[in-house]
Amino acid sequence: MLKENQQRLLVNSIQWLTVTLFLTLTVLPLLYAIGRLESVTGISAISAFINFFGNQQSMTALKFTLLEATISTIVTVIIGLPIAWYLGRYRWKNIRVFRAILSVPFVTPSVVVAMGFLMLIDSSGPLNWIGIDLRLESGVIGEIANFTGWENPGHFIALIAAHVWFNISLIIRFVEPTLSTMDRTWEEQLRFLPAGQSNISRLRNLWLPILGPAILCSALLCFIFSFTSFALIRWLTPNQNTLETMMAESGGSAGIYGYRIDTSEIVLSTSLVQLVILSLAIILTTHIQKKHSSIHSIVSESNSTKTKPPPNRTSIIVMLLAISYALIPMILVAISSFRIRNPETNEYFFSTKAWSEAWSGDYSTTAIPEALSNSIIYCLFTLAIALPIGWIISSCIARLERENRNYTARIVEIASMIPLALSAVMIGLGILLGLLKWSPELFNWSIIPAIPHIIITTPFVIRILLPAIRSIDPSYYEQARLLGLNPLRSWWHGRVSFLKAPLVVAGALTMAFSLGEFGASWILVRSGSWDTLSVLVDQLMSQPKFNPLIQPMAMAAATVLMSLTFILFFIAEKFRKTGEGSGF
Amino acid sequence: MSIGDKIIVEINVKQKHIEGRKLFQELQLNVKQGEIISILGPSGCGKTTLLRMIADLETSEHEDVKITGVGNDEIGFIFQKPILYPHLNVGNNILLGLRNRVKTKQKHEIAEKELSSVNLSGYFNREVNSLSGGEAQRVILARALLAEPKLLLLDEPFSALDIDARRDIAQEVRNILKTRLVTSIHVTHDPKEAEIIADKVIYWNDICKLDNGSNNNK
Numbered sequence: 001m002l003k004e005n006q007q008r009l010l011v012n013s014i015q016w017l018t019v020t021l022f023l024t025l026t027v028l029p030l031l032y033a034i035g036r037l038e039s040v041t042g043i044s045a046i047s048a049f050i051n052f053f054g055n056q057q058s059m060t061a062l063k064f065t066l067l068e069a070t071i072s073t074i075v076t077v078i079i080g081l082p083i084a085w086y087l088g089r090y091r092w093k094n095i096r097v098f099r100a101i102l103s104v105p106f107v108t109p110s111v112v113v114a115m116g117f118l119m120l121i122d123s124s125g126p127l128n129w130i131g132i133d134l135r136l137e138s139g140v141i142g143e144i145a146n147f148t149g150w151e152n153p154g155h156f157i158a159l160i161a162a163h164v165w166f167n168i169s170l171i172i173r174f175v176e177p178t179l180s181t182m183d184r185t186w187e188e189q190l191r192f193l194p195a196g197q198s199n200i201s202r203l204r205n206l207w208l209p210i211l212g213p214a215i216l217c218s219a220l221l222c223f224i225f226s227f228t229s230f231a232l233i234r235w236l237t238p239n240q241n242t243l244e245t246m247m248a249e250s251g252g253s254a255g256i257y258g259y260r261i262d263t264s265e266i267v268l269s270t271s272l273v274q275l276v277i278l279s280l281a282i283i284l285t286t287h288i289q290k291k292h293s294s295i296h297s298i299v300s301e302s303n304s305t306k307t308k309p310p311p312n313r314t315s316i317i318v319m320l321l322a323i324s325y326a327l328i329p330m331i332l333v334a335i336s337s338f339r340i341r342n343p344e345t346n347e348y349f350f351s352t353k354a355w356s357e358a359w360s361g362d363y364s365t366t367a368i369p370e371a372l373s374n375s376i377i378y379c380l381f382t383l384a385i386a387l388p389i390g391w392i393i394s395s396c397i398a399r400l401e402r403e404n405r406n407y408t409a410r411i412v413e414i415a416s417m418i419p420l421a422l423s424a425v426m427i428g429l430g431i432l433l434g435l436l437k438w439s440p441e442l443f444n445w446s447i448i449p450a451i452p453h454i455i456i457t458t459p460f461v462i463r464i465l466l467p468a469i470r471s472i473d474p475s476y477y478e479q480a481r482l483l484g485l486n487p488l489r490s491w492w493h494g495r496v497s498f499l500k501a502p503l504v505v506a507g508a509l510t511m512a513f514s515l516g517e518f519g520a521s522w523i524l525v526r527s528g529s530w531d532t533l534s535v536l537v538d539q540l541m542s543q544p545k546f547n548p549l550i551q552p553m554a555m556a557a558a559t560v561l562m563s564l565t566f567i568l569f570f571i572a573e574k575f576r577k578t579g580e581g582s583g584f
Numbered sequence: 585m586s587i588g589d590k591i592i593v594e595i596n597v598k599q600k601h602i603e604g605r606k607l608f609q610e611l612q613l614n615v616k617q618g619e620i621i622s623i624l625g626p627s628g629c630g631k632t633t634l635l636r637m638i639a640d641l642e643t644s645e646h647e648d649v650k651i652t653g654v655g656n657d658e659i660g661f662i663f664q665k666p667i668l669y670p671h672l673n674v675g676n677n678i679l680l681g682l683r684n685r686v687k688t689k690q691k692h693e694i695a696e697k698e699l700s701s702v703n704l705s706g707y708f709n710r711e712v713n714s715l716s717g718g719e720a721q722r723v724i725l726a727r728a729l730l731a732e733p734k735l736l737l738l739d740e741p742f743s744a745l746d747i748d749a750r751r752d753i754a755q756e757v758r759n760i761l762k763t764r765l766v767t768s769i770h771v772t773h774d775p776k777e778a779e780i781i782a783d784k785v786i787y788w789n790d791i792c793k794l795d796n797g798s799n800n801n802k
Contacts, residue, residue, distance in 0.1 A: 188641055189667040194731050195680035197657050205680060209671040298670040298713075 007487055015396035019412055022389050026418050026455050030426070032434030036255050037268040045272055052269035058246070063274065065227055065242040068156070072163035072226035073219050079164055080171025081215070083322045086315035087172065088179030091308040098319065100573045101326050106169040107509065107569045108330065108562060109516025111534045114235035115558045116329025117162040119336045121154070124348060126328070134158045152239055159236040163229060165329060167222040168322075174218035174292065175211055178544070181300045182210065184308070210299060213292035220270070220285040224278060228423035230519040231534075243274045244519070248425045251523055255433040267433075271426050278421040286414055293467070296519070333562060337555035341548040355553030357477050363550060364540055368557055371536040375561070378532060379514035382453040387503070389454070390461025397462075398469040416462050421457045424519030427452045432523055449530050452520035457510045464509065468502035501575040508572035512565045533561040592617045592767055593735050594651040595638055613786075615735070618765040620758065622778035625788025631771035632664070635737045638769070639680065653734075664740045666720040668712040672698070674723055675708030681730035698726040717744050718753050719748030725757060729764060736761070738770040742777065754780040 034045055041048070052058050083102065092098055105113070121127050121134040125433030133139050134154035141154040150156075187206060195205045207332075230244045241249075247270050250263035311319070338350045361367025393416050400409035419427060431451055436442050477494030485493065518534040525535045540554035595613040611634065615621055625631050636642040637649050639661050668677050675695040682694065692708065699707050702722040707715075715723065721741055728736060741757075742750040759777045761768055772778050778785045 183665070183667075185663050185665060185667055189661065189663055190669075190680065191726065192639070192659060192661040192731070193680045194683040206669070209669070244682070254794075295671065 010333045012399075015392055015399070016106070018389055018392040019396055019415075022393060022458060023415055023418070025451070026422070026427075029430040029434035030422065032438060033267065033430045033432075034271075036433050037264050040264045041261055042112065043265065043268075045268065048265060049272045049276075050271040051265070052273050055266075055269070057241075058243075058266065058270060058273075059269070061241040061243050061246045064240050065244070068159060068163070068222050068229075068233075068237075068242065069226040072122055072160050072167065073222040075160055075376055076164045076167045076171060076222045077215060077219050080168045080218075081175065082318055083168070084172045084175035084179060086311070086318045088176040089308065090311040092311060092319075096573070098323065098493055099172070100570060101323055102172050103169040103573070104330070104566065104569060105165050105326055106167070106173075107512045107516070108165070108166070109518060109534050109558075109565060110229070110231035111235075111518045111537045112333060112516070112558045112562045112565075113162055113166055113329065114231045115336075115537060115555060116333045117158055117165070117232070118235060118541075119332040120329055121554070122543040124341075125332070135266055145264050152237065155237045155239070156354060159232060162232045162236055162329075163226045165220075165325065166229075166232070167225055168326075170218040170221050170225075174214040178211060178214055178292075178296050178299050180308075181296075181428050181496055186210075186389065210295060213288050213295055217285055217288045220281055220288065224281050224285070227278065227281075228274075228425070228519075230425055230522070231538070232424075234538075244423060244425050245395050247268055247274070247429060248519065248523060251425070251429045251432060253552050254429075267429060271429065274423065274426065278423065282417050282421040283414065286417060327341055330562060333555050334559045337552050337559050340552050343546075343548050354549050355556045357549050358540075358556040359554040363543070363547065363553060364536060366531040368533070368560055371531050371533045371557065372560060372564075374530055375515050375532045375534075375564075378447075378530075379511045381447055381450040382457055382472040382509050382514040383507055384516075385450075385485070386454045386457045386461055389506055390458045390506065390510075391465055391499075391503070393458070394465040394469050396460050397466055401470065403472070413462075413466075417459050419459050422455075424452065424517060425523060427455050428520030428523030431520070433546065436524075445583070446530055449521050449524050449532065450514075452524065453514040453517050456517060456520065457513045460513060461506045461510055465499065465502050465504040467576055468499055472498045505572045508575075512568040512572070515561060515568070533557055533564075537561065588717035590617050591615065591653070592650065593653045594695040596635060597634070601723070613769075615767055615769060617767055618762075620715040620761055620766075620768045620770060620781060620783045622657060622782030622785045623770070623771045623788055624775055624778045624785055625767065625773060627773055629788050631740050631773075633767065633786060635661070635739050635771060638735075639737055655734075660731055660736040662721075662724055662728055662736070662738045662741045664743055666717070666724055666741075666744065668715070668720055668723060670712055672712070673708065674704075674710045675713060677723060677728060678727045681727040683731060694730070698730050699723075701729075702726045703756075717748050721745070721753060722756075725760065729760070729766065734767065736766050738768060740772050741770075743772075750774065750777055751780055757781060 012306060038045060038048075042062070043051070052062075087095070087102070108116075119125055123133075123135060127134060131139055133141055134157055137145055137152065137154040141157070144150065145153050186200065187196075190202055190206050196202045227242075228244050229242070230248060233240070233242050233245050234248075250266045250270075253260040254264040254267040256264075308563050337354055338352065339348050340351050340354060341348055357363060358368050361370065395410065397409050397413050397416075400412065422430070431448065438446070442448060472495055474494075476498070477490055480490035480494040481487075515532075516534060518531075518538070519534050521535050522538060525531055531539070537554050537557045540550055540557060543550050545551055591614045593613075593615040595611070595615075597611040613621070623631055623634070633642060638651055639653075640656050640661050645767075656663070669680070672680075675692065678695045678698050679691055681698075682691065686694065695708055699705055702725055704719060704722055704726070707723070712720070712723075721744075724741070729745065738757075742753055745753065754777045761781075770778070770781055772781075775785075
């Protein structure tokens, strides 16, 4: 039997080993990739970074990336705030259902979102039906283009609408819990003071200090996700490149000696610029999120017992619009899988033919069942690795905080967020260039696509488990030990029993994110033969549409992927604590 | 300081219902300048609701509420639960009650002066979470008084404190209110607290009609 201090030493060693392994898994392929690209191009990383700003193609991509990410963020905040406000300030009968529906977009696979918006702006889609032609840019949109000289405004508007749809739940997830748990007396009290007698003074003295960090934090995350968006850019603004798409497209020919050195230089310089921008954004987000967490915990303690007013007409209209906006693209994906164009008459009819063809796989490299089983294998493998890694790292951070080693805890916490600063495409390229091109025999290892999934999902596991681990009262464990329970039973009753719900949430979301992951899979799978459902959707949609079954088949694959993700998400929602302000 | 003869606030409410339950048929209350009135009644009889109606926090088409002599922005309200904003320190919480625009240095002096009037000198930079229940209530009183309300409403402000502390602070608050001649309506279920703080105690009887009964002049 190990003594208490030996057990502590063992636990600490396991924790540090896990942190080291995770960071190695995240950073090493990237460092290898940079080394490889430096060696292929013959220029140093610093020179490549500087050269980026002299390259017109790169600068155009950077400007477009910053523009679309900034506008997406601003519009998301403008649309998301009123929804969060009405959801949090009024007494809704089915608030859990509303929250779940409004949060679904964030876990919807990006390739499915792209398909949903493609169907929305399709020439036979609902927007065209009401006279808004974003795809071919005729009518009003065409006039805007002619009048302003703006190229492809329709595509850009569709992209912004899709980013808003995708990210709106971030604003709601961060802002609404603070709003709904805040004691209404706080506002009432301020109304009786000179500093709170007007709407503007209440905004300055109450709402901005209380909600500001939540809004800023969610806005920064919106910016990061819009900045690294891949599937949506690829499908909605195909004529424009962002840093992410530019890297992905150049990645296939990069890292090969004596061949297309220009693409190697693009990948090297772009990845470094993107790394710097995203790192700054992540550091800022982590800092603001800490402030938001402390404000939210104080606000939740005030938790109002006062009944909220029933929804008024404006709030009902806002919620109806928000829910319709959340559901329409998803419904369109499902409907479009049954809606087939008659090539002779150009009219549409409903049939299950696309489903049976997609199931048999006659028109694609893989059939739905094969892609589905690949996706499930990867997501189970991801779950088996990412969940324990995330749990151990979260426990390590919480332990360091308990031991007042806050500086070290903060370093580990920020380091564990590195994958968010790398983006899916960068992680995919890191593995492709850093590992596979140094050791091609790894191509035979069928589990390779799950590695980026593990790297990408672990930070989410940490974000979900860390607040829960922090909130466990250590006296439960101590009490169990004093009662004479062995260390394992003490650990079970004093710690694990409090983490069951967050573990289910983290597990379900890990699986959902793995299932829907597209960027890294697209990079790796096209270099191998491990098609996932998201890659199958992309492959089908990339085919010429002479065969009217192709598009509905892609939608059928997207519907399967979407349904699986939703099941996992609703499992997570069932276990999520009300008023949780974690944002995920 | 003595109470003036001039009635500065007249309150007249007809029929108050909450969730279908009638709280009272009619309520009339006249408050003289500088007077402290305590309304005494059991929990749940509608004392808080009455204060919220006076402050225009409760509105309903079924009731006829008339308040004359005081505007909405001239009312101060101290809630049962101490409301101090956690994103501000003690001094800046007090300065929320500042009516006029003044220079930063002056602001500090004003807040310190208010703090010393409630025996909390040197508390300007304290975090609100570090205050005891009694200290928090005194900060809230200082903040409410800085706004110079024409009418101050106190909704069981000491209920979170233990009995001894409650009675000590009630005496302290009475002294401050009388020194500044602040017209106040205070509600409580504690007869002793009402007796300590008020010039006049009004009993809210079991059938929820306001009984303008006993005087408790001091």
